[in-house]
Amino acid sequence: MSQKVVVVTGAARGIGRAIAEKFGQLGFNIVICDVEKDLVAATAKEIGKLGVKALGMKVDVTQMVEVENLFEKTIAAYGRVDVLVNNAGITRDTLLIRMQENDWDAVIAVNLKGTFNCTKAAAKIMMKQRTGAIVNIASVVGVMGNVGQANYAASKGGVISLTKSAAKELGSRGITVNAVAPGYIETDMTKTLSAEVKQAFLNLIPLKRPGTPEDVADVVAFLASPAARYISGQVIHIDGGMVM
Numbered sequence: 001m002s003q004k005v006v007v008v009t010g011a012a013r014g015i016g017r018a019i020a021e022k023f024g025q026l027g028f029n030i031v032i033c034d035v036e037k038d039l040v041a042a043t044a045k046e047i048g049k050l051g052v053k054a055l056g057m058k059v060d061v062t063q064m065v066e067v068e069n070l071f072e073k074t075i076a077a078y079g080r081v082d083v084l085v086n087n088a089g090i091t092r093d094t095l096l097i098r099m100q101e102n103d104w105d106a107v108i109a110v111n112l113k114g115t116f117n118c119t120k121a122a123a124k125i126m127m128k129q130r131t132g133a134i135v136n137i138a139s140v141v142g143v144m145g146n147v148g149q150a151n152y153a154a155s156k157g158g159v160i161s162l163t164k165s166a167a168k169e170l171g172s173r174g175i176t177v178n179a180v181a182p183g184y185i186e187t188d189m190t191k192t193l194s195a196e197v198k199q200a201f202l203n204l205i206p207l208k209r210p211g212t213p214e215d216v217a218d219v220v221a222f223l224a225s226p227a228a229r230y231i232s233g234q235v236i237h238i239d240g241g242m243v244m
């Protein structure tokens with residue numbers, strides 16, 4: 001997979017960072033984008049130590065102009081885009097009847113519209129190349145719903161439907177589009193969950209441990225690899241068996 005190019009959104013930390021590192025280990029040139037400029041630069045520098053080119057860019061995926069600029073800069077730097085990983089995501093958890101309009105809008109904007117923006121921009125490039133792989137980070141919550149996460153669940157359910165639609169539209173151009181649905185993964189996003197909620201998740205997981213960002217990164221790398229060339233429009237659960 002040497003010298004291929006991957007763009008990972010929300011990659012300054014957490015699962016996105018682990019995904020960027022994994023592709024770095026596989027010899028990809030990498031574009032790391034995220035909203036926090038200093039963290040993006042620091043992560044890009046660290047991943048560059050793997051001996052690959054790592055370009056860090058401050059990008060808000062909700063803004064189409066910034067996303068278009070991201071892909072223009074990627075082409076200027078590397079000349080191609082082989083893999084897009086739509087990982088940027090946020091939560092604004094609260095019960096439905098307490099949820100404010102801005103809690104709803106913010107989560108839909110990053111998780112769903114951000115995925116649309118990046119998919120559209122990358123697809124234009126990949127269609128010309130006649131090859132590419134797009135991997136979207138959904139969630140088990142997008143499949144089964146969750147108390148206190150109506151906005152997040154709707155956004156991730158939308159990501160799953162977007163994945164399948166894009167797979168149908170882009171397949172004839174040699175582009176695969178798949179999603180992964182992580183369960184309970186230990187990152188900053190889940191650090192703030194109460195001990196009771198964490199235990200409740202663990203009770204539902206046959207493998208009896210939380211997932212790691214690397215557990216997710218390995219499957220994303222597989223879906224972007226030639227070994228997954230005949231897989232498209234699928235949602236792979238990475239949840240220790242939580243949802244089956």
Ligand code: NDP
Nearest residue numbers: 010014015034035060061087088089139182184185187189
């Ligand atoms: P983190 O919060 O650790 O990382 C997400 C990254 O995305 C952050 O660096 C965040 O920046 C960035 N981001 C937020 N908004 C934007 C934006 N508008 N444009 C670009 N980047 C943005 O979360 P995780 O690593 O845990 O989650 C990564 C993905 O995995 C998300 O899509 C999440 O929904 C999904 N997921 C996570 C699970 C888990 O258990 N952790 C389970 C299932 C799915 P900042 O924090 O500065 O806003």
